[in-house]
Amino acid sequence: MPTLDEVAAAAGVSRSTASRALNGGARVSPEAQAAVDDAARQLGYVPNRAARSLVTRRTDSIGLVVPEPDERLLTDPFIGATLRGVSAALAHTDLQLVLLIARQGEGAASVARYLRSGHVDGAVIVSHHREDGLEKTLETSPVPAVFVGRPFESADRLFYTDVDNVSAGRMATQHLLGLGRRRVAHIAGPQDMAAGIDRRTGWLEVLTEAGLRTDASVEVDFSVPEGERAMARLLQSHPDIDAVFAASDALAIGAMRVLRAAGKSIPDDVAVIGYDDLGLAATAIPPLTTMRNPVVEMASSAVEQLLALLESGTHSSVRDDVPPVVFPARLVKRLSA
Amino acid sequence: MPTLDEVAAAAGVSRSTASRALNGGARVSPEAQAAVDDAARQLGYVPNRAARSLVTRRTDSIGLVVPEPDERLLTDPFIGATLRGVSAALAHTDLQLVLLIARQGEGAASVARYLRSGHVDGAVIVSHHREDGLEKTLETSPVPAVFVGRPFESADRLFYTDVDNVSAGRMATQHLLGLGRRRVAHIAGPQDMAAGIDRRTGWLEVLTEAGLRTDASVEVDFSVPEGERAMARLLQSHPDIDAVFAASDALAIGAMRVLRAAGKSIPDDVAVIGYDDLGLAATAIPPLTTMRNPVVEMASSAVEQLLALLESGTHSSVRDDVPPVVFPARLVKRLSA
DNA sequence: TTGTATGCGTTATCAA
DNA sequence: TTGATAACGCATACAA
Numbered sequence: 001m002p003t004l005d006e007v008a009a010a011a012g013v014s015r016s017t018a019s020r021a022l023n024g025g026a027r028v029s030p031e032a033q034a035a036v037d038d039a040a041r042q043l044g045y046v047p048n049r050a051a052r053s054l055v056t057r058r059t060d061s062i063g064l065v066v067p068e069p070d071e072r073l074l075t076d077p078f079i080g081a082t083l084r085g086v087s088a089a090l091a092h093t094d095l096q097l098v099l100l101i102a103r104q105g106e107g108a109a110s111v112a113r114y115l116r117s118g119h120v121d122g123a124v125i126v127s128h129h130r131e132d133g134l135e136k137t138l139e140t141s142p143v144p145a146v147f148v149g150r151p152f153e154s155a156d157r158l159f160y161t162d163v164d165n166v167s168a169g170r171m172a173t174q175h176l177l178g179l180g181r182r183r184v185a186h187i188a189g190p191q192d193m194a195a196g197i198d199r200r201t202g203w204l205e206v207l208t209e210a211g212l213r214t215d216a217s218v219e220v221d222f223s224v225p226e227g228e229r230a231m232a233r234l235l236q237s238h239p240d241i242d243a244v245f246a247a248s249d250a251l252a253i254g255a256m257r258v259l260r261a262a263g264k265s266i267p268d269d270v271a272v273i274g275y276d277d278l279g280l281a282a283t284a285i286p287p288l289t290t291m292r293n294p295v296v297e298m299a300s301s302a303v304e305q306l307l308a309l310l311e312s313g314t315h316s317s318v319r320d321d322v323p324p325v326v327f328p329a330r331l332v333k334r335l336s337a
Numbered sequence: 338m339p340t341l342d343e344v345a346a347a348a349g350v351s352r353s354t355a356s357r358a359l360n361g362g363a364r365v366s367p368e369a370q371a372a373v374d375d376a377a378r379q380l381g382y383v384p385n386r387a388a389r390s391l392v393t394r395r396t397d398s399i400g401l402v403v404p405e406p407d408e409r410l411l412t413d414p415f416i417g418a419t420l421r422g423v424s425a426a427l428a429h430t431d432l433q434l435v436l437l438i439a440r441q442g443e444g445a446a447s448v449a450r451y452l453r454s455g456h457v458d459g460a461v462i463v464s465h466h467r468e469d470g471l472e473k474t475l476e477t478s479p480v481p482a483v484f485v486g487r488p489f490e491s492a493d494r495l496f497y498t499d500v501d502n503v504s505a506g507r508m509a510t511q512h513l514l515g516l517g518r519r520r521v522a523h524i525a526g527p528q529d530m531a532a533g534i535d536r537r538t539g540w541l542e543v544l545t546e547a548g549l550r551t552d553a554s555v556e557v558d559f560s561v562p563e564g565e566r567a568m569a570r571l572l573q574s575h576p577d578i579d580a581v582f583a584a585s586d587a588l589a590i591g592a593m594r595v596l597r598a599a600g601k602s603i604p605d606d607v608a609v610i611g612y613d614d615l616g617l618a619a620t621a622i623p624p625l626t627t628m629r630n631p632v633v634e635m636a637s638s639a640v641e642q643l644l645a646l647l648e649s650g651t652h653s654s655v656r657d658d659v660p661p662v663v664f665p666a667r668l669v670k671r672l673s674a
Numbered sequence: 675t676t677g678t679a680t681g682c683g684t685t686a687t688c689a690a
Numbered sequence: 691t692t693g694a695t696a697a698c699g700c701a702t703a704c705a706a
Contacts, residue, residue, distance in 0.1 A: 001455060003683060014693045019685060027691055046454035050390035051683030054698045059387070061435070066420075074417045074633075075616035080410045083403075087438045096456075097436045098398070101424045117383035118338060119433075224620045253620050260622075279412035283561045283590050285597075285622040296411075340699060351677045356701055364675060388699030391682045677706080687696080 002043040010039035022047070061096040062306060063120040065111055065134065067127045068103050071223045076250060077278040078295065082126055082148070085299025093307065095121075102132065112137040115145070122306045123317075124148060124299070130192040138317045144309040145317035146302040150194040150324070157318050159309070161301040161325040165195050168291045168329030169202020172245045172273045175289070175331055177210060179271055181243035185216035187230040187255055189247035199247045199275060216241055220251065227254020235262055242270055243337065249274035249281045252288055256336065271337035275329075287334035294327045301325045339380040347376035359384070398433040399643060400457040402448055402471065404464045405440050408560040413587060414615040415632065419463055419485070422636025430644065432458075439469065449474040452482070459643045460654075461485060461636070467529040475654045481646040482654035483639040487531040487661070494655050496646070498638040498662040502532055505628045505666030506539020509582045509610045512626075512668055514547060516608055518580035522553035524567040524592055526584035536584045536612060553578055557588065564591020572599055579607055580674065586611035586618045589625055593673065608674035612666075624671035631664045638662045 008018035013032050021028045021036035022045075028036075039045070053059050064086060066079065073079050090097060098120055102111045115123055115137065123145040125134055135154045138145045147160035176184050186203045189196030200217065207214045216238040220226035227250060234241060235258065244259075246252035252274030256266055264270045266286055274281055274290040281288035305325065309317075345355035350369050358365045358373035359382075365373075376382070390396050401423060403416065410416050427434060435457055439448045452460055452474065460482040462471055472491045475482045484497035513521050523540045526533030537554065544551045553575040557563035564587060571578060572595065581596075583589035589611030593603055601607045603623055611618055611627040618625035642662065646654075 004685095005683080015683095016685085016693055016695095017691085020692090023685080029691060032691080046450060048391070048683050049456050050387045050396070051698090052685070053387035054385070054391055054683080054700090055685045057698080064436075068424075074421055075414050076417070077412050077414070079417045079420065080412065080415075083416065083436070083438070084411055087405075090438075091440065097438070099401075099420070099434045099436050101420070101427075101434070103428065113383060119386050224616070250620075257620070257622075279561070283587075283594070285594075341701095342699080352700080353677060353702075354675085357676090360701080366675060369675080385699050388682090389701075391684090391699080392701045394682080675706105678704085680701105680703085682700090684698090685696105686698105687694105689694090690692080 001048075002045045004045070004047070007036065007039045007043055007045050010043060011035035057118070059119060059121050060094060061098050061120050062090075062303070063098045063100045063115065063123040065100045065102055065115075065123055065125045067129065067132070068101065071221065072127075072250075075223060076248075076276075077280070078127075078276075081278050081295040082299045085296040086124065086303050088296070089300040089303035089307070109133075115143050116141045118143070122146075122310055124302045124306060126299070128193070129190070141317065142315050143317065144306060144314050146305045146309075148298050148302045150198070152194065155324075159305055159317055159319050159322070159324070161298045161305065161327070162194070163293055163298060163327045163329050165198030165329070166202045166205070168275070169199040169245070170206050171202070171329065171331055172199075172275070172291050173203045173206040176243040176245060176271055176273060176337060177206065179243070179267075179337065181271055182212060183216065183238070183240050184212065184243040184245060185234050185238060185241045187227060187234070187244060187246040187251045188217055188219040189222050189251070191219050196247055203245050222248045222250055224250045224254040227251035228258050229254075231255035231258035235259075244270060244272045246272065246274050249276040249278070249284070249288055249290055252290070252336075253280060253284050256284065256286075256288075267335065267337050273337040277332050281332070281334065284336070286336050289334045289337040290332050291329045292332050293329060297327055301327075338385075339382045340385070341382070344373060344376045344380055344382045347380060348372040394455070396456060396458050397431060398435050398457050399427075399640070400435045400437045400452065400460040402437045402439055402452075402460055402462045404466065404469070405438065408558065409464075409587075412560060413585075413613075414617070415464075415613075418615050418632040419636045422633040423461065423640050425633070426637040426640035426644070446470075449478075452480050453478045455480070459483075459647055461639045461643060463636070465530070466527070478654065479652050480654065481643060481651050483642045483646075485635050485639045487535070489531065492661075496642055496654055496656050496659070496661070498635045498642065498664070499531070500630055500635060500664045500666050502535030502666070503539045503542070505612070506536040506582070507543050508539075508666065508668055509536075509612070509628050510540045510543040513580040513582060513608055513610060513674060514543065516580070516604075516674065518608055519549060520553065520575070520578050521549065521580040521582060522571050522575060522578045524564060524571070524581060524583040524588045525554055525556040526559050526588070528556050533584055540582050559585045559587055561587045561591040564588035565595050566591075568592035568595035572596075581607060581609045583609065583611050586613040586615070586621070586625055586627055589627070589673070590617060590621050593621065593623075593625075604672065604674050610674040614669050618669070618671065621673070623673050626671045626674040627669050628666045629669050630666060634664055638664075
């Protein structure tokens with residue numbers, strides 16, 4: 001591994017000049033610049049990140065905080081879409097992506113420690129849960145961070161990007177009402193996640209405004225088996241259901257299985273609408289009507305916000321009046337509703 | 338951010354003693370040890386990774402090389418399963434995971450540069466393609482690496498873990514023959530990936546041994562739409578097909594859609610068997626018979642091999658006589674075959 | 675067992 | 691525009 005000294009020697013200049021030439025070339029003569037470039041290329045020089053980081057106090061890497069690989073991570077295309085978005089935004093940067101897997105128990109503390117101790121220049125948090133302690137950590141931390149998905153307590157202070165889940169929940173429910181359905185159930189996602197809460201809120205609002213009953217709702221985790229469980233319970237407690245809004249496509253697919261098994265036809269007996277459209281919906285049988293969740297865009301946007309923070313030299317993840325970036329969801333009509 | 342000097346001062350010892358105490362405590366008196374521990378805890382000391390890395394010449398991080406987020410990454414649970422396996426193996430380590438997204442064009446070179454320049458202590462490569470240049474890079478590189486999935490040219494020299502795809506392809510095909518099928522088509526995965534090649538080989542061997550025709554095969558990428566395309570072509574060229582072995586569950590699901598649309602019943606007219614069982618198969622309609630692909634186990638195993646290499650101080654990814662770790666695949670019988 | 679001294683490779687300061 | 695020189699925070703050889 002050649003060092004900067006060797007490059008400088010080969011180029012016939014001092015180490016300082018070599019360093020300047022390699023870092024943008026301010027105040028370097030054209031000749032020196034060329035000589036250094038040549039030498040670096042010929043030697044295959046790559047700067048030592050640790051040495052650079054030691055003096056610049058930057059690490060040139062950002063952390064992506066993801067929850068303990070749960071069923072959702074393993075099964076959903078969610079993490080793939082997130083990575084795609086992050087990767088796209090990072091493409092023309094030489095920042096590295098460090099994956100911080102937040103384990104359930106000690107995880108929160110360990111991730112917190114990692115984030116506050118300057119091992120990354122910034123962080124993007126996905127799949128945030130109410131009690132994971134990340135908000136407090138980041139509000140009081142010197143590391144800039146952007147959440148994908150609205151934070152709970154500190155939504156007015158932390159940076160985030162989100163999809164308008166309330167509106168999306170409203171649109172989904174309104175679509176079902178527009179189909180003439182009057183007994184609309186909801187399979188809700190975890191109510192310790194903003195996405196789960198907000199989608200349910202949209203459903204609740206529309207039904208309430210229409211003067212319809214809002215008692216057909218169960219809360220489960222985001223997965224196919226949970227969707228089956230939820231649907232079974234709903235069918236038992238509310239056999240007159242004629243439509244279901246599921247908080248994710250995986251849930252909707254589970255629900256559809258149970259509905260079919262119960263002899264209900266989709267969408268004639270029961271219309272079903274999901275949420276995400278990350279691949280599952282299009283290939284479901286019947287093809288699932290759903291709300292398109294712009295996961296890739298959100299992840300990209302979060303990274304871009306973070307890059308802007310880094311650029312501006314911000315040392316905190318507390319925003320003043322910058323509004324969060326909120327994407328709209330969009331109805332994708334297929335055959336299930 | 339407190340430094341080692343401050344901890345040492347607070348503990349009333351020299352920096353060297355503090356350093357020793359914090360790194361295993363060899364040759365430190367119990368009193369000194371306790372004093373340093375206390376001081377570190379009270380100050381919330383966290384070692385500066387860059388500084389440590391500069392002197393130890395280790396980075397305490399490993400790279401996970403993944404291909405450009407393609408359709409498969411976005412749609413399959415593949416990457417989620419991989420992360421789960423990697424994360425599990427890394428759980429009781431303080432190694433960090435750096436994600437190296439290999440972009441299509443310049444990606445290979447840039448990943449190669451990154452790997453050889455000591456920014457990570459080791460690497461795990463997933464979803465390796467024949468022409469991505471990674472094998473040559475790693476064979477001639479000072480960084481230990483383990484492939485998930487058999488390499489091409491250097492399978493006898495590089496470390497890897499894999500599933501026995503040939504046997505799996507055989508088992509799948511034999512299962513179909515056992516069902517009495519005689520016209521067995523294959524939807525093959527990319528033939529520039531070992532998984533695609535080997536699964537096809539298994540299919541080919543069994544049909545050949547049984548004296549059956551082997552002309553009903555098309556090669557496509559791993560995704561649902563590609564499965565549809567492939568099945569449409571197969572139906573056209575070989576209308577007498579009575580069974581399909583698809584190289585992935587996504588392909589199988591696409592195939593099943595086209596079969597249904599063509600009025601074929603599954604499994605009566607055409608039996609379908611997939612590959613992976615990472616979530617798609619169980620929730621398909623009809624539930625998909627498939628070969629379970631131990632992705633999580635493979636990823637874990639690859640990381641464990643890598644950890645062993647790091648432990649032993651190996652500085653290359655060339656193995657001598659250590660055999661690769663090869664997992665068996667297992668038939669999961671559901672309703673489609 | 676402890677402390678002193680040195681160096682890891684880079685950037686930043688400042689005088690030339 | 692250039693080049694000495696001084697950090698950056700840590701681990702370790704060596705002397706005590």
